Amino acid sequence: MTTEKKEQEKVDIHPNKEGYEPDEITAISPWKDAFRRLRKNRLSMTGFFIIVFFIIVGIFAPLLTSHGIDDQELVNRLQPPSSEHWFGTDDLGRDILTRIAYGARISLLVGFIAVTGALIFGTLLGIIAGYFGKWVDMVISRIFDILLAFPSILLAIAIVAILGPSLQNALVAIAIINIPIFGRLVRSKVLSLREEEFVMAAKAQGLKNGRIIFHHILPNSLAPIIVQATLGFGTAILEAAALGFLGLGAKQPTPEWGYMLSNARDFIQLAPWTLVFPGISIMLVVLGFNLIGDGLRDALDPKMKN
């Protein structure tokens, strides 16, 4: 080989040595990139602010309200909204605004706990089923199928009926009925990721299964999990409200929104405000979570990249 050709080769294998590429390129993590796109989405930011508003209301409920949560003013029963009681009073003369503010704590906590529970167990089961396949997958998938075969609210009612009606048991029931939703989602994502070349590459490097699952498969399946979690927040709150409405969730005097609705049912014509305000609160929180969820879905989907 001539020296000239050798020189040529040297240049060939180091095309970047003399920096034709600008140096100021910085690392952009895929997560930061998604967050940047989410911030540009007005609708989902609206949803975000709705949720933040309710979180603040929930946390600072004692400071924001002038009435006690259980203060009964029987003289002022079923009062329409006024400067004294902004949202009116209920059948026991309690201030509805106060109860909604305290109720925000319960509803958001219900959503958070139920979704977290379902997410942890669902994701774990889904990963095990998808990654190990074969009979493990068969068993886990059939359990999911059985859980999904019942209408979710019916299953929740059955679970609460067995455990006994209380807010805690309603939470457990809502978490259980949401497990297969997360489980299936994660399983299908893992099934497709398992065939990805970078997972095979990880195996070829000699990484252990645990490391492949937690460093390669899980981070790449987080996007749909996060979206489902935000959307699930809304449904969980609705389900808690439904159970409360049916008398299977929260009990008097807990200011749970669903239960407030159920109480107010008798006064629909007489005092519609007892019904309207808890209803609007539920709607706003669920809407807020759905808007965030939709925005996240767009932000995390690599195909939407501009």
Added chain:
Amino acid sequence: MPTPILEVNGLKKYFDVRGGVFGRKVGEVKAVDDVSFTVNEGEILGIVGESGCGKSTTGKSILRLIDPTDGEIKFEDQNIADLSAEEMRKLRKDMQIIFQDPYASLNPRHTVEKIISEPLLVHSELNHEERKERIKELLEVVGLRAEHASRYPHQFSGGQRQRIGIARALANNPKLIICDEPVSALDVSVQSQILNLMEKLRNDFNLTYIFIAHDLSVVKHISDRVGVMYLGGMVELTNKDELYDNPMHPYTQALLSAVPVADPDNRPDRVILEGDVPSPSSPPSGCPFHTRCPMAMDICKEIKPEFREVRDQHFVACHLYD
């Protein structure tokens, strides 16, 4: 006498075809059917063949990324087809792979530093600082710069990504690297850069490659010996020059005559093959090539020809040379 680093004997990989309500086995695809060859230390063995002939499956079976159905894979006199999963995991330090698609083979959520550090993390005793140093060294070896370490794969071009894949494969100083069509996803000018880099690395680090490709000129450029595969079987295997100058198997002859010549006055006689490659789920009886072979004889339909040494270091599976 060169020392063999890898001996493959009767390697088979059948994929089950399942159908019906209960997913019963209704047939099998013979992706790799009885392939045997040896790879000598320090050489580059090219494997060519058209799409679907089992090249990649052979490569991945050797690394047990796909579990072979049958056969013996002896790496440094140890049959790795029998190893437990844990023993195999430890052995992966010495046997590496470079994948075809540089876009799919790097985890999009990891930085380059993390991608290259993972094999070091599992197989070496290096501490954090030493690993950083080694990653920097590896990046420079493959023609990237140390500051690339903090970036993500999507910030690189195809050729640069393939360099990252090569750096990852080199991390633990492997002895054997299987290159599964490493340049076929790159454009031609980048292909030559990567090929030159791989050749240089082979010389610098005394590597052995199994180089899988469908591009005859790429294989001719880089290989010492070349094996030709057709429908899951090896039909011819010999030194590069012998194969290109004196192909013996009719399939190899047809394949080589299809290579375009950059001279309009010198048109070689083309061997045009009739028909398509038969389905590997129902391969023809006898010689798998007899349905398309211009020189097929009666015996070819009956008996599968043995893959044997017809001349010195020239293996052919064809009845013409019985």
